[in-house]
Amino acid sequence: MRINISKRKIRDRFVAKVEELSGQNLLACYQCGKCSAGCPAVSQMDILPNQIIRFAQLGFKDELLKSKSIWICASCFTCNARCPKGINIAEVIEAIRQILLRKREDHIKVEKLSDSEKGDIPPIALISNLRKFTS
Amino acid sequence: MKISYYPGCTLKNNAKNFEDSTLCSLNKLGIQVEELPRWNCCGTVFSLATDDLIHHLAPLRNLIRVKESNSDKVMTLCAMCFNTLKRANERIKSDPESLDKINEFMYRETVKYQGDVKILHLLELLRDEIKFETIAQQTVKPLKGLKVANYYGCLLVRPKEIGLDDVENPTILETLTTVLGAVPIDFPYKTECCAAYQTVDKPDIVAERTHHILTSAQSQGADIVAVSCPLCAFNLDHRQQHTVKKYPEFKHIPILYFTQLLAIALGCPEEALRFDLHYIDPKPVLKEKGLI
Numbered sequence: 445m446r447i448n449i450s451k452r453k454i455r456d457r458f459v460a461k462v463e464e465l466s467g468q469n470l471l472a473c474y475q476c477g478k479c480s481a482g483c484p485a486v487s488q489m490d491i492l493p494n495q496i497i498r499f500a501q502l503g504f505k506d507e508l509l510k511s512k513s514i515w516i517c518a519s520c521f522t523c524n525a526r527c528p529k530g531i532n533i534a535e536v537i538e539a540i541r542q543i544l545l546r547k548r549e550d551h552i553k554v555e556k557l558s559d560s561e562k563g564d565i566p567p568i569a570l571i572s573n574l575r576k577f578t579s
Numbered sequence: 580m581k582i583s584y585y586p587g588c589t590l591k592n593n594a595k596n597f598e599d600s601t602l603c604s605l606n607k608l609g610i611q612v613e614e615l616p617r618w619n620c621c622g623t624v625f626s627l628a629t630d631d632l633i634h635h636l637a638p639l640r641n642l643i644r645v646k647e648s649n650s651d652k653v654m655t656l657c658a659m660c661f662n663t664l665k666r667a668n669e670r671i672k673s674d675p676e677s678l679d680k681i682n683e684f685m686y687r688e689t690v691k692y693q694g695d696v697k698i699l700h701l702l703e704l705l706r707d708e709i710k711f712e713t714i715a716q717q718t719v720k721p722l723k724g725l726k727v728a729n730y731y732g733c734l735l736v737r738p739k740e741i742g743l744d745d746v747e748n749p750t751i752l753e754t755l756t757t758v759l760g761a762v763p764i765d766f767p768y769k770t771e772c773c774a775a776y777q778t779v780d781k782p783d784i785v786a787e788r789t790h791h792i793l794t795s796a797q798s799q800g801a802d803i804v805a806v807s808c809p810l811c812a813f814n815l816d817h818r819q820q821h822t823v824k825k826y827p828e829f830k831h832i833p834i835l836y837f838t839q840l841l842a843i844a845l846g847c848p849e850e851a852l853r854f855d856l857h858y859i860d861p862k863p864v865l866k867e868k869g870l871i
Contacts, residue, residue, distance in 0.1 A: 518776065519624070525746050542628050551780075572776040
């Protein structure tokens with residue numbers, strides 16, 4: 445895979461926005477990979493948690509905004525608990541989701557769920573799903 | 580002892596077995612439980628974005644209800660409610676400016692909230708206030724021979740600052756199951772996420788996760804898996820329907836709330852256990868062990 449790193453991307457408003465919404469210092473990450481090693485969802489992810497941080501540092505906005513991973517993460521906070529630099533990775537992923545959700549780009553459409561799907565699911569699941577995946 | 584109680588939405592329907600078994604157990608232990616008046620949904624997830632104050636209103640309004648009932652302590656059962664209420668409270672305690680803003684927004688509330696309500700999970704109440712020794716003394720039907728894999732999931736223990744036990748290796752449920760006379764089984768997936776709300780639009784992921792978690796518990800000889808979160812309970816119990824489709828060799832295993840085990844040990848009637856709400860019927864294994 446060919447990757448182009450540029451000052452323009454690094455200085456993009458996107459990087460500052462992710463830091464602001466997550467409250468995290470992205471440059472604190474030194475890529476030890478412990479977040480990805482402990483993440484129970486990596487098998488479904490296209491960009492791993494440590495790569496998400498690296499991409500965010502470098503301003504790879506398009507790659508992150510269209511990644512599958514940001515919708516696979518269920519904020520279980522295992523990465524946060526294990527990061528030796530105290531970075532809250534789950535918050536960084538939340539910030540990327542928020543950037544899309546705040547443009548009304550919802551991840552799920554309630555009207556597309558069938559009645560039987562909705563009927564079987566407890567309120568705790570529906571509410572948390574809609575809180576995380578809709579604007 | 581009297582305690583204010585915040586149930587949360589799922590405890591009143593899908594997880595009625597969690598609520599009924601708890602209320603019966605606490606009654607046996609001589610605790611007077613007072614459900615909060617006018618409680619509302621806590622929002623189920625703590626808002627992680629730094630500027631998102633509006634979603635902290637729902638949990639904080641419930642804490643105002645606690646103050647209105649002349650209490651400064653509230654007990655929850657659901658791991659997600661526990662996490663959301665406690666984190667929202669910690670969030671505003673450490674940020675007086677946000678607290679002011681939120682109080683200003685809730686100008687119709689008669690109580691100006693100050694962050695002074697203590698949020699307790701039932702497990703903390705049992706461990707720190709009622710004490711496990713008392714439970715041991717009140718146990719009338721020890722769960723002899725029942726091998727229990729205790730599953731914590733995420734939100735009882737993470738983040739570390741609000742968790743009720745060790746973040747990587749919690750043991751409070753194992754201690755409780757031992758007190759009740761059962762045999763706790765150790766297994767490596769006890770704090771591994773069940774994929775939570777992905778169950779709505781990506782049930783396949785949940786089926787896979789359920790397979791990992793449950794087969795690991797089974798490989799260590801567990802008869803049942805004990806849980807403390809209604810979402811984990813749904814995923815590990817009801818989603819076994821999907822798991823078996825994906826992994827035909829998978830063998831079903833019953834999922835119980837730890838409070839149902841407590842209720843059995845304290846001599847609660849079977850009506851309080853509400854086994855009708857389970858997908859995998861726990862009665863055969865409990866009958867085999869002579870517990871019901």
